[in-house]
Amino acid sequence: MATGFLSHIDFSVGQPKKSIPFYDTLLTALGYVRWRSDGQEWKDPNPTRAAWGILYPDGSSFGIDLRPAREDSRNRRYDRYEPGPHHIALIASEVSTVDQVYHAMLGIDAKILDPPTEYGGRSGYGDQYYAVFVEDPDGVKLEVCCVPPVGT
Numbered sequence: 032m033a034t035g036f037l038s039h040i041d042f043s044v045g046q047p048k049k050s051i052p053f054y055d056t057l058l059t060a061l062g063y064v065r066w067r068s069d070g071q072e073w074k075d076p077n078p079t080r081a082a083w084g085i086l087y088p089d090g091s092s093f094g095i096d097l098r099p100a101r102e103d104s105r106n107r108r109y110d111r112y113e114p115g116p117h118h119i120a121l122i123a124s125e126v127s128t129v130d131q132v133y134h135a136m137l138g139i140d141a142k143i144l145d146p147p148t149e150y151g152g153r154s155g156y157g158d159q160y161y162a163v164f165v166e167d168p169d170g171v172k173l174e175v176c177c178v179p180p181v182g183t
Contacts, residue, residue: 039084039094040119042171045105047079049168050097053141057165058083058095060135061121061128061175066094100169109170118164118172125177126161132175133163142166 044050055065063083067073072080084094099105111117123129133147144164150156162176 036091037093039096041096041098042167042169043100044097044167045100045107045169047081047097047099048077051078051081053139053168054081054083054095054097056135056139056141057132057173057175060132061085061123063095111170111172116171118174120162120174120176123175123177129161129163129175129177132165136163136165144172 042050042054059065063085066082066084068080068082070080072078073082079099080097082094082096084092086092100107123132129147133143136143142165144166145162147161147163150160150162151158153160157178159179160176161178162174164172164174166172
């Protein structure tokens with residue numbers, strides 16, 4: 032197995048009631064499966080925790096976990112221009128999947144930062160690069176991109 036791939040990302044979210052449906056729509060459109068847990072915070076009628084994962088053909092997986100932020104910072108918007116991640120990019124295997132995510136996000140009135148666009152040939156992008164950018168309920172910028180494998 033290769034070294035250096037991500038295992039999972041945990042997000043602290045201000046309002047799980049808003050973030051869980053947002054991420055469920057986004058990640059389900061990408062082919063992720065919602066993981067179950069016996070913990071009460073996962074099972075309540077209004078859960079405060081949720082996680083999704085995707086299994087790869089080699090048997091490895093990648094997961095995204097949501098947990099509530101501290102009470103005193105739940106209303107603070109994320110600022111991608113302060114130290115920390117600017118945005119998170121998730122890979123789509125097909126251009127049509129990027130479009131599917133876009134339409135799913137429109138269906139829940141998510142904030143679209145940039146609709147699906149072909150970025151190929153632009154500075155900082157490869158020859159073929161197709162992506163959509165959205166913002167989660169806390170202001171985190173998320174990208175879904177389709178990039179051909181290296182060497183194709």
